[in-house]
Amino acid sequence: YPADRAAEDEDIMELVQQYLENYYNLAKDTKPFVRRREGGPVVEKIREMQKFLGLAVTGKLDSDTLEMMRKPRCGVPDVGE
């Protein structure tokens, strides 16, 4: 089970990293996201995304946030150049 859990975590971190890079201008060389870290650029971007998409701004990857990130959407970024 732990092994599967680690793999699932890996997928989620990949999803989050991609999403924030594609749509919220997260710099591509940002250190891989660690779920447990409270602060840092990735958590800030998660807050920014949650605010833009009308979610509870927690900075955490709650189920609503993950669900929203898996929904079909437009490929144009939400912020930035």
Next chain:
Amino acid sequence: FTTFPGIPKWRKTHLTYRIMNYTLDLPREAVDSAIEKALNVWKEVTPLTFSRTDEGEADIKISFAVRDHGDFSPFDGPGNVLGHAYPPGPGIYGDAHFDDDELWTSDTSGTNLFLVAAHELGHSLGLFHSADPRALMYPVYNTLTDLARFRLSQDDVDGIQSLYGAPPVSPDEPMAPTESVPSGPETPDACDPALSFDAISTLRGEILFFKDRHFWRKSFRTLEPGFFLISSFWPSLPSGLDAAYEETSKDIVFIFKGDQFWAIRGTEVQAGYPKGIHTLGFPETVGKIDAAMFDKEKKKTFFFVGDKYWRFDEKRQSMEPGFPKQIAEDFPGVDPKVDAAFEAFGFYYFFSGSSQLEFDPNARQVTHALKSRSWLNC
């Protein structure tokens, strides 16, 4: 709403578009129609007009592609990214790309092409994403959108009008505001429960309700309808009309009285009119028509005479064979005689005396019964 950094926008109001290729998920006509309808969404609230070209360069080039398709944003297979578009500008700018790994549909059984195209073309015109979940420009696709009653949100309208303003009300625009006619004993009362209409037509996103010498003009941007003399906009037209309809893809309103009809574009009555209604293919036994309605999806016009109706193919410019038919046969619940009719939001609205019926052509049934005056905000 947001606009792209630097606020790029088109420096002209007439734009060309070209559909470069087609998805195999839909008939070509369905793609053509979805794109035209998506552009009309923005046309109705701005001075912008669009014309399609099938060769050479165009301001907005529309294409379907999968995975890497020559720009810096490869698509990602089924789901997730549905499409993307570029802000106004030369070359690839203004273009809209759709991921052909999605299943494109005309309804919501798959990914609705009209809805995604209206969003992506919002980008082609200069809108970035909106944080308002009700807005068309919200980045996440809303599978629950009621297509039959699709409307831009106020946020979308505010956004696009921050770039291009509202539709012009210049003198050559048909609805330059002349003073509204004060109501009085000799003028019809919008709130008369017995109010009926001679003819009704859409006109560039508004609805015109004709009655005797006057008409009400209902815009979706204002609550109160304007009330005007027909002669204040079209001096050469008669009053007491029989029927009217707008052929939206030609930007022409056809006006019928007796055995004649006129064509108007804006305030201009087109040369060569009036013509005889029999030139449309009516038999000599028909001396006048009661009502006319154009279905912009089908590009067909329905003419109602007594308890029968004819259907006219606007593409072929000819009356369709197999008509007339009984109205009751194809519009169950709609009683003859029809005074006036028009199509809006995918529904047909039939007026007879002081009563109005909303008819769903897909379900082929009456969905609402209303007072004829219901659109006049009584």
